[in-house]
Amino acid sequence: MNSESPVAISTQALQRMPYYLQYLKQLQGDGVKLIAAPAIAEALGLNEIQVRKDFAAVSTAKGKPKTGFIVQNLIDNMEEFLGYHNVDDAVLVGVGSLGRALLSYQGFDQCGMHIVAAFDSNGSLIGGEVNRKKILPVTKLSEMCRRMNIHIGIIAVPENQAQMVCDQLVAGGVLAIWNFAPTHLFAPKNILVKNENMAASLALLSKHLKERIESE
Amino acid sequence: MNSESPVAISTQALQRMPYYLQYLKQLQGDGVKLIAAPAIAEALGLNEIQVRKDFAAVSTAKGKPKTGFIVQNLIDNMEEFLGYHNVDDAVLVGVGSLGRALLSYQGFDQCGMHIVAAFDSNGSLIGGEVNRKKILPVTKLSEMCRRMNIHIGIIAVPENQAQMVCDQLVAGGVLAIWNFAPTHLFAPKNILVKNENMAASLALLSKHLKERIESE
């Protein structure tokens, strides 16, 4: 494994990349051409050695002592590394309030994902559209995934329907699932399931506040 | 630190709690009274030793060999541990499509957070409401936070406004910030900032797909 990447990269490092990209693009917008690792570390609240390692894992060009890295190069290398250049088609299942928000979000295309259609089981929604994406009946889900060669399935349905939707996405041949339902999903090992569980984040906030307030 | 909890708990363990809770409540709904760690591990795709350790960290009652744990006890212990019983008031800033979705979500109250109001800078939104939450001018943000004793600030504004909003929330005395803007925020060390960066999750998906597709 990792045949194409000379240096292995951790999951954590991977998820720092979008923060680097956001800041690097901001610098670029301000006309900055060069940037050093310590400056980025400072701006993003990270350790500078960590930044250097992360850059080493994705950068084709080496940094120059006393100078740093070429902003444009880093942006290109990161986007290439993350696969933002070859956009994957996605479908979204569950057109509730969260589903609508995701369908309306403009930034996914720049991150290598394009939502082509939405699915729902509610007959009154079917045939409508949100942000120019048609809402189709969920009964057609796996067939459409296969026909359109969809790679990503986004699950935004209630938790009791999530596993069923997951199964159909897998049957439709998707390779990755982005799960917004607050439940564990079973999927074949070669399918990546990324959970986005608000309750898990809230647990962190709630516990922090409980401790702060109790310690008074 | 950790004076009230006999066993220290990791951030990771904390974020697993909502998954346990979800499953335990499902069991309870099915009339199941007792559950063993290996069964839960199986259902949630976790290691059974990890489950036992997580339970040991929050449970007041010990598990019984050959029997397991009392479902009701675990639910109570976890909710108490996470602070779901004492609900914290929150405000949301930025009534775009994501902000609306968050305002409409019904599950936060059960997780110890209650959104009392929303703020926006767009005059045409002010005075309106979403899911019975009034939309107020962002100019009143810190004053209102202080007056209403708000503990949590939710940031759902564009990235270029996020730091300014963060500063005002801090000025208003909030203790924790839930940041949906894809940018790093600077805040005092005693304020918890939890980032919810969709781009970071997408990076994981995009990279996985790039590798899968390249390896064909």
Next chain:
DNA sequence: TAGATTGTTAATCGATTAACAATC
């Protein structure tokens, strides 16, 4: 009793941070 499950101590694994020589 026998066997499944518990709780805890030790070992492993992965990620971060420190130390330091190389270089512009």
Next chain:
DNA sequence: TAGATTGTTAATCGATTAACAATC
């Protein structure tokens, strides 16, 4: 040159998993 910054190897830290005795 001197000093800042780079890249890499070693040390530390945190979390997970393994090993195992205790117990119902």
